[in-house]
Amino acid sequence: MQYQFADRVARAPKSFLEELFRVSSDPSIISFAGGLPSAALIDTAGIARAAREVMEEDPQVALQYTTTDGYLPLREYIADRYRHRLGITATAEEIQIVNGSQQCLDLFAKLFLNKGDHVGMERPGYLGAIEAFSLYEPVIDTVPLEEDGPDLEVFGRMVRNNRPKFFYGIPNSQNPSGRTYSQEKRKAIAEILAGTETVFYEDDAFGELFFDTQPRLPVKRYLPDQAVISGSFSKTVAPGMRIGWMFAPAEVLQQFNVVKQAADLHSNFLCQKILHRYLTTSDPDAHIKKIVAVYNRKCQLMCDLFDDLMPALSHTNPEGGMFLMATLPEGLSSRKVFDEGVKNKVAVLPGLPFYVDGGGTDTIRLNFSAASEDQIADGMHRLAQVVATLCQGQ
């Protein structure tokens, strides 16, 4: 039978994932291509204890249907953390629980985008966002992401001329580049957006993973009614529970709640309760400090090995997060580095899927959180070998 899929499906960018799966299922390959946090840093004992307590105390409630907005004490915990970490006002009424912050990308696009509407994002931009947005058939405008944030001139022109429904960005340790917006640029972005109808959508998956453990103030600080923030426990606690959230003005969240309800009624309640129990009976800040110290070492190691072994490549110098991006020497193709890398048992992600306009042929993304330090050392040596061979062949 010939299935009559919707037009939007043809819009979905061809995913690199099949090849990535093939790669990640081969244990002899050291992979920097994925995006996993370190499994070794998940506090499995603490979460097991929290799970046991929830199942002892209140199992009938935890296993029953609940409301779409999510577990109120968890939403209060998240709002409270915004208040004390970032000094911004936040209430539980402004927090909606979702199935990992990827769901915010889908639901926010669904809430705002008509077919043909403009939406802005960074170039390079997060591939999960490109995939989610594309299914609503918008025009995606990109703004070059410089060392300290988006190119303000291009950003301003794009906002004035194209009036995007929203601009999506990752100001803290961006995926894929590892770059962080400067405070000045955050302020400047807010100034450009003020008075327009464009919402700023901050994806803050990595804001708690700065190596100096200091928070950076979000654009929402300057534009409270015109900015939203998506957050996630995937990087600070555990991804397998799929608990993230949207922090947005109550008026936006009310409508967001309608599309969330139509999408899946509500997020996993058992894990919301386990997570809340875990967060309130352990020391999440101490745990995050532990994660950050390890990621800092791994990132430094990867940067040093780039400098030592592959001086012809330039790379970003992340202040936090889980990714860095390297630019290949003139004429070297990221696709070729991927293919040859796999043959040499090391995988990196070509920049291609982070560009909606065919860029990324000369960049690669590397994840430094998942591999161990030994694996990073081995993998970087293998990668250097690949680069050397390919450069010789040119």
Place this chain on the structure above:
Amino acid sequence: MQYQFADRVARAPKSFLEELFRVSSDPSIISFAGGLPSAALIDTAGIARAAREVMEEDPQVALQYTTTDGYLPLREYIADRYRHRLGITATAEEIQIVNGSQQCLDLFAKLFLNKGDHVGMERPGYLGAIEAFSLYEPVIDTVPLEEDGPDLEVFGRMVRNNRPKFFYGIPNSQNPSGRTYSQEKRKAIAEILAGTETVFYEDDAFGELFFDTQPRLPVKRYLPDQAVISGSFSKTVAPGMRIGWMFAPAEVLQQFNVVKQAADLHSNFLCQKILHRYLTTSDPDAHIKKIVAVYNRKCQLMCDLFDDLMPALSHTNPEGGMFLMATLPEGLSSRKVFDEGVKNKVAVLPGLPFYVDGGGTDTIRLNFSAASEDQIADGMHRLAQVVATLCQGQ
């Protein structure tokens, strides 16, 4: 600030839910208006044991990211159950795990519906489906649901003339009516659809809850490549874990997987593992028999009380599931019965949200799974009082 929401949001039907929440938060009100399975019948001890075992054996994997399709052993379990319960072919490659079967409604509509496409459903039809589909802005064609299934003449005409992308139905103990398609009508539907491009989407939330514990053969039995089935553990194990699935031809599922990935990467992995552990180390069939016996008694009690106390109302006689529907005497409004009911501390759901065309003014849906038998007895007496008072006032 004036937010520029997408047009589709305006299409979302006004939900009754706010009023329902108000109602359900008042413990003095006996509610037949919701759709909860009985919390008392959740095997909390068994699930707690399964959770403990998963957290002891493999916590790092259970708490990490996983693939979009879902936990393979769980998908194999589901496929195997189709084979041995219904005698239909099914493999793990045809099963995708989702966040409760509501997510199938969203993702399937997203996969198939362009704005303005036709989609068919029963009249009355499941309100969660109406909400999910509406956001993709289709034309919804409805087919009257008779005692034994859809009106075949209207169904055939609708398929021929409107060529809907798919027809959505609940052949087993439908929500809201409690009706079940006869085997003849299932076969006739397959015959009408064969050779057309219309897919049959069977929502099978209640197929394991027949009071006689006998399975009914799905339309997919006669149309393997042209039918899909969504399934759920919410009614047989527990809703709070939000684990359901889509059973579809591999070619459909491949694309479904793309939209699932864009929507939320994957479903909660911890609960997939807990659920699989629970299902394979307990006796799910014995547990389901227990549920069914209780629901059978409750349903019978409710039907008897209708006949004894409110002979002026007609009602459906469900063979299973969790709902029945009653038709009010001429001139009595379902909205009024709701309003007066709440004042008299009993809540029923007016039929209105189950009709896309303004029907349902004379029908009410009652849930018989959540309330205890004592509550059912009390609540039905209160309802009879309300109906009597309103009839006198006419």
